[in-house]
Amino acid sequence: MAARDLLAASALALVLGAGAASAEVVINRGNDTDPATLDPHHTQTVSEGRILKDLFDGLVIQSAEGEAVPGVAESWDLSEDGTVYTFHLRDAKWSNGDPVTAHDFSFAYHRIVDPMTAAGYASNLFAIKNAEAIAGGEMPVDQLGVRAIDDKTLEITLKAPTPYFIELLTHQAALPVHQKSVEEFGDQFTRPENFVTNGAYKLESFTPNSQLVMVKNPHYYNADEVAIDRVNWIPFEDRSACMRRFEAGEVQICSDVPAEQMDYVQQNLADELRIAPYLGTYYLPVKGAEGSPLKDARVRRAISMVIDRDFIAESVWAGTMLPSFKLVPPGIANYDGDAVTVDYADKDLFDREDDALALLEEAGVEPGSLTVELRYNTGENHKNTMAAIADMLSNIGINARLNEVEGTTYFNYLREGGPFDMARAGWIGDYNDPQNFLMLYESGVPFNYSRWSNEQYDADLDKAAITQDLQERAKILADAEQTLLDEQAIIPILAYSSRALVSADVQGYEDNLMDAHATRWLSLN
């Protein structure tokens, strides 16, 4: 099959490209893993997002800097009460030449919330009026607050004012689908021969565990500015494999770098290494059995105090993570992170140990009397992180034992509310707003692994949800995070960084908080 030979052809094209200006421009991009699906309504992962955002343009897209900028929607109006958005669409076309209309978006949003679709990320659109009830099967699909007024005008009615709604539309779950082909081909509509897309690229072939090939979409409204003609997305479960192919010049971008080889990379590939703050937090949920000292906030606080985040970030993660004391990562929009304070953060570690011992004594925990289990999912860095923490806990007379669990079992256990003392969890923001992090610890939310419940916290989030003034809202959300951290329901330890290898030949790759680097912004020297 011709498509499978592209790798060879593309390598050749790169060589020839130097000589002939008219040759096709090809880029080989490493991805963390293959997409589980190309149906935007079944996608759930960051790796899928990278691919889908090359294939589709939403109402709003991410700029090279990761900011929300107009996509298919040229402009939009917001009603006085902040609940009705009216989007005005530009003249855009699908890859088969059909016009992109408001009806396509309306169809897509109805499809994703339809319980028959069973879309994993339907919850991302629950800000839209009636979406939650429809996905729960309590209301017919046609009650959704989305309406195509005409071909070029889309009206979306929200449940309540949602300041991050535009940000939310940059997520792959909010991409449109081509109604005719979805209806005609059913679950076969993502096949290369059937797949109609409206982004800068269209799908040419997809060979699992090998590569996904996309070529420039000639009907794209901005096709003139798309510099790269062909993109080969290659999955690398083995990050070292990507690094080797990068060094061999076969791959121009690796989406990740193996932390254990960071020393080598920093010495030999320093110019190509890109480490940038990323919208994510690595934290430890604390639960404890009924009657366990872990139910006492003072004990949780003492534990948090003695964890040396700098050591973990530098030594375990080789500088690819940043030390953190907070759930909401730094640099996020619509927030004032400085308003949230953790009083022991700036103290010397020895003083923190003394304070922690005092706290434990106050809580009646004798040194050596408390044993906690540290649960984590299989992974070299998780293991080393937890081992370091166990060691730090021994400094204040808390015994810790490690319990490694295979990934799927681990996350199933946490979601099902299984008992544990301390675990690890990570969260990468879907959109650039503190709500996306703080909602994790609302009462009754499945992500709330600690099963922590606090009335003040819930009330603050409810209040923020209906507060339109962004500064006022930021203050309320900061209050909520303060409550969470004072209670130490979770122990945040690291803020994520994105880490990538980017060839010097690649232009237009701007480090950003969303780690968004759509191929349309890139070019090759």
Next chain:
Amino acid sequence: MLGYTLRRMASAVPTIFIIVTLTFFAIRIAPGGPFDLERPLDPLILANLQKAYNLDAPLWQQYLMYLGNLLQGDLGPSFTRRDFSVNELFAQGLPVSILLGGLALSAATVLGIILGAIAALRQNSWLDNLIVAIATLGITTPNFVIAPLLSLFFGVILGVLPAGGWSNANPAYWVLPVITLALPQVAVIARLVRGATVEALRANHVRTARAYGLPSRVVVGVHALRAAMLPTVSYLGPTAAALLTGSVVVETVFGLPGVGRYFVQGALGRDYTLVMGTVVVIAVFVVIFNLLVDLAYAWLDPRVRYD
């Protein structure tokens, strides 16, 4: 012999049935399901998904449904590669695995026999010692060490071969994976052939052949080596089944679209149908190659008869 073959095929059916049944229930014992990702799903949506894939039906019902589909040759949809059916995944991946495995197997067999025979004929010479030493090294060095080293040396440092990737049309992409797959097999086969040849050279029929005054090449080539092939052939059966169904390590290191990774990916992702599909395919390969081994025995050893 045709009757024998057919009887053997028929007797494989219950074996495969038992394997399928055991696997079906074993994988379901593992906690979690195909939709347990690091980011948990809304319970509402999880329920919708389970329903869409019939995972909410009683287990025995799912089992009967699976058996019914299997009888029609349908391995079901993949849970973790949702744009493909398991049949399609194997249709794409098996040719790649068979090509690489077949090349590795042929190379290993030819090289192994030659090296083993040379070592046996020059027993205890420096050449024999060298071959045995290299063979021991080949057996003890795991492929997850060999593969990255080959890729690093030939792909990155010398730049003469691709460091990874795949092309159906360009054999340059096949070289390093085939070497990685073949090396340990060359070593094993060389040792097997050496041992068996040494023994055969002392056997009565070989002594008799020599006593008849037959030329040495006939004695060794026809009488000794033929007898020495028996243990090699028994080893080649299961080895062929393993090589032709892909290798997790080699495919991961070189980024190859074979089927070797599906078992591990399927098991870790709780992709029930993908795991089942892999098990069925491997079981069929094992059955076929064991049969081929038995047939080859009859051809090599005139004392073996099938009625």
